[in-house]
Amino acid sequence: MTWRTSQQVEIWPRLRVVDWVETRDTLHMWTQIVGKIRLAHAPMVNHWWQVTFYVTPRGLTTSAIPYRTGAFDIEFDFVDHRLLIRVNNGSRRVLTLEPKPVARFYAETMGALGELGIQTRIHPRPNEVDPAIPFADDYRHASYDPHAARLFWGQLLWASRAFEEFRSRFVGKASPVHVFWGSMDLACTRFSGRPAPPHPPGGVPNLPNRVTREAYSAEMSSCGFWPGGGKEGAFYAYAYPEPAGFADCPVRPAEASYQRESGEFVLPYEAVATAADPDRVLSEFLHCTYEATAELGGWNRAALEADSNLWEHH
Structure with missing residues (x-):
């Protein structure tokens, strides 16, 4: 198989904060939503290690999240710009990562989980930021480059x-x-x-x-x-x-x-x-x-x- 040069990851890529701050802040809120979903289902681990993401060859993943008698995971794919929700029974949902307000991302993600039979309740506002706009009301953050x-x-x-x-x-x-x-x-x-x-x-x-x-x-x-x-x-x-x-x-x-x-x-x-x-x-x-x-x-x-x-x- 020939490695596609266009898909290679630049070594130590350059990205000025000022050039992507709006996308960064929107993505921050999106990751909080997905992270809180993992928090809602994963068993407690010291220092809150059960809530984190891991870097993958395509983006960021929750890794496997236990749910009832099975498991699911959620991955931010920054190669094809998709959010993938995958269940161990083979079912899945794919959302497009594109410019959209946090409120829409929140509704789409929770709706996709419901379609997959995954019932989830999270604390519906972000942590470690001020102001902490409730996800359902956040139309301020809507950028994605x-x-x-x-x-x-x-x-x-x-x-x-x-x-x-x-x-x-x-x-x-x-x-x-x-x-x-x-x-x-x-x-x-x-x-x-x-x-x-x-x-x-x-x-x-x-x-x-x-x-x-x-x-x-x-x-x-x-x-x-x-x-x-x-x-x-x-x-x-x-x-x-x-x-x-x-x-x-x-x-x-x-x-x-x-x-x-x-x-x-x-x-x-x-x-x-x-x-x-x-x-x-x-x-x-x-x-x-x-x-x-x-x-x-x-x-x-x-x-x-x-x-x-x-x-x-x-």
């Missing part, structure tokens, strides 16, 4: 490859590489194995305190990619709780900096995309921010990190 959506998926695809490599070097408790629809960011988190102090209430708009308490219930070093916070998005890394001296640690590459308002190190996406070796630059950022957390926080690194000789041989 297919080219921008595809480029964003390409950003997630290449970032997730780097994060998977980074995750493989840790043998302690670690999250999957997944996308949280609340903040619309790709993330991967490592844990020390110790509990964390209760997360202070507030700080995240339209999000119950019980959610953040569970999310930050254990000591962690987290990294991710967010399609905001810079000209082309940004990579980030933070620690919870933040150990003394973390903000003053020298971090590589030189383009990375500590943002005191958000309490995290930030590396502009464009600094990675334009580098001679983007994977090496991002890996350097991920490893040195983790090492700062682990050293200053007194983590048992010998027990938590993989044998480098074994991994290099593999």
